[in-house]
Amino acid sequence: MTGGEAASPSLSYSSSPFNAMSDNKEYKLVVLGSGGVGKSALTIRLVTDNFLEDYDPTIEDSYRKQTTIDNSPALLDILDTAGQEEYTSMQDQWMREGKGFLLVYSVTSRSSFDDIAAFKDKILRAKDVDNVPIVLVGNKCDLEAQRQVAANEGKELARQWGCAFMETSAKERILNEECFYQVVREIRKAERPVRVERPQPTQKPPKKSGFKCTIL
Structure with missing residues (x-):
């Protein structure tokens, strides 16, 4: 995949x-x-284009980035959430407010992959919908020696869900921007008006002439 064309970003944090x-x-x-x-x-x-080396559990952080995706301006309002069980009630609020979702597991953690389907189910319940813009992300793909989840497993799960999938590395900047930009593309696709084809009127056969020929 090729990433969206990005302008010089305007950044803020909240x-x-x-x-x-x-x-x-x-x-x-x-x-x-x-x-x-x-x-x-x-x-x-x-x-910020910085790599966060140490793990510091997040409760809730919001970031904004002004950029351009596929030649259209986009202001990304990104909510980085807690993954811990004790924040389940807060997760419901985040899910209701979000328009698109990155569901992230680590390719070095089988349990994080096994848990990811539960997050998707929670989103659908919180929003009371059957489908929502999602990108499935297998992070830490640079740690190949520690891999516990094969790339094909992520691809197959994404195929079942009907969503995009990519493996990323924040450390090595592998598809890091692209996974966020792809969610925006999925939102745009979902918001695109559906064209309803009107059935063409059935053409009636031409009426026969009322005149009859008489052969003498």
Whole structure:
């Protein structure tokens, strides 16, 4: 995949979710997954281009980035969430407010992959819908020697869900921006008006002439 064309970003940070609206189209993205899979590292790499080396459990952090995706301006309002069980009630609120979701597991953690389907189910319940813009993300793909989840397993799960999938590395900047940009593309696709084809009127056969020929 090729990433969206990005302009020089305008960055800001807030400790509370979903800041004030901008003149540009705003996209509220929520990053979900178990603790320690690299959600904050992915987000901070995108917004500040710094790599978060040490794991510091997040409760709730909100970031904004002004960029351009596929030649259209986009203001990303990104909520980096807690993966711990004790924040389940807060997760419901985040899920209701988000428009698109990155579901992140670590390729070095089988349990984080096994848990990821539960996050998707929670989103659908919280929003009371059958489908929602999602990108499945297998993070830490640079740690190949520690891999516990094969790439094909992620691809197969994404195929079952009907969503995009990519393996990323915040440390090595592998598809780091692209996973966020792809969520925006999925939101745009979902918001695109559906064209309803009107059935063409059935053409009636031409009427026969009322005149009859008489052969003498």
